[in-house]
Amino acid sequence: MNLNCSVIDDEPAGITMVEDVIEQTFGIRLCKSFDNAFDALIFFQTHGPVDIIFLDIDMPFINGIEAATLLHPYCTFLIFITAHREYGPEAFEVNADGYLLKPLMKSRFLELMDKLRKEKIQKASIQKDNRYLLVKGSLKNTYTNIWAEGILYIKAMANYIQIFQSEGIKTTQMGLGAIEKVLEGNPSFLKINRSTIIAVDKIATIDGYKVVMNDQMDFTVGRQYKKAFNDFVIKKALNP
Known part of the structure; x- marks a missing residue:
């Protein structure tokens, strides 16, 4: 490696x-x-x-x-x-x-x-087990295993990211790019703008390019992510 x-x-x-x-x-x-x-x-x-x-x-x-x-x-x-x-x-x-x-x-x-x-x-x-994410903790060489199915969305902040779960929020010094690599190939997650990755099964409603999650937090799909988002909607919609 x-x-x-x-x-x-x-x-x-x-x-x-x-x-x-x-x-x-x-x-x-x-x-x-x-x-x-x-x-x-x-x-x-x-x-x-x-x-x-x-x-x-x-x-x-x-x-x-x-x-x-x-x-x-x-x-x-x-x-x-x-x-x-x-x-x-x-x-x-x-x-x-x-x-x-x-x-x-x-x-x-x-x-x-x-x-x-x-x-x-x-x-x-x-x-490799995509049921979990291994994320960096606040101390040197510390990591936390997070159950992927419990994630609502992941937001990049100034110098860290926040992982929003049904049971709370985890903060890690890992960059969003590092989390993207871990989630690569996992169809349960979709990046919709430069600072946000969502769990697609936690979407409550979609109104054009506005996405509302189960906790009522809403996000706007970024311009460069619209094609991938449209492909996702067409693939999943019963009557696209």
Whole structure:
């Protein structure tokens, strides 16, 4: 199982160093590198999350510790790579999955990548059962299993998502793109706009492109999602 990754470092030499080690490591594929966290965030919002973000700490404008909270929804694992030992406590306060020192020791890098690959395989084996969603918790390396049939809809907020269930609301730092990957191929869910996924069996009424759910919450179908929505309606309607 390959892991996709991105590198964020304001120094070209730092980016090159990490890219060189990635290139020599089996099972790791570099998607794109960035010299600041803002450009990376815009890219992930447009193209979806990656498995790993390698993040420098000492950067101008916004440092890695501050950026971590914004970037967490767009990766499964966040790894700090820095020349400074003293940021360790802050790094783990923001739920980092690893802390590597520059210059990189290849043996330490390989050991960590092997650990993360095993964790991803374990998560994937659970997620194959589409009766449940395994979602990221508020603490490092914590996950919650959510019964899929109990979900009404899923909404993306600023830097997290909320999963609305018949028995309450779950909040997770996972991005909507990560949830989409888990739900891929599951006909029970339909994305109807950029920030909303609904459970189709929890729809109460449809009025044009306005969808009212069983709890009376209503959503408007986004323009780029109208074709898929129309296809769904035609497929399910008794008299389309």
